[in-house]
Amino acid sequence: MIEIVTVADEQKLKDAYEVRVRVFVDEQNVPMELELDELDDTADHFLARIDGKPVGAGRLVVRGEVGVLGRLAVLAETRGTGLGAALVRAIEERGRERGLTAVELHSQTHAQGFYEKLGYESYGEIGMDAGIPHIWMRRDLTA
Secondary structure (H helix, E strand, O other): OEEEEEOOOHHHHHHHHHHHHHHHHHHOOOOHHHHOOHHHHOOEEEEEEEOOEEEEEEEEEEEOOEEEEEEEEEOHHHOOOOHHHHHHHHHHHHHHHOOOOEEEEEEEHHHHHHHHHOOOEEEEEEEEEOOEEEEEEEEEOOO
């Protein structure tokens, strides 16, 4: 059973960080000092579990009326199960609860199609982040 929770205690936060480190640091070679950053201190964090096991994570950083969805990570063995989309929808719902008008994200270009299927539109130029090509994307929450 897929369960997505808003992180409300130290153990869930630790579990979310462990998923992020496995995906971004171990799998994609992102330096640890870039993965865990100062935005983590004020972000809303989300943890996805299957049968109680942590398998996905993400965060929402609020900037005025816009939220920035970031650090969306799903363990390799659970990709393609709908878990990533469920995490995105949970983060968007939290954005609506907080009165945000839109959600933006800085997508790795290989994941651009995933976000487009969820209603996100690309804007701007492709740029590099941690040595990986990224594109900004946005979804209106008011429609």
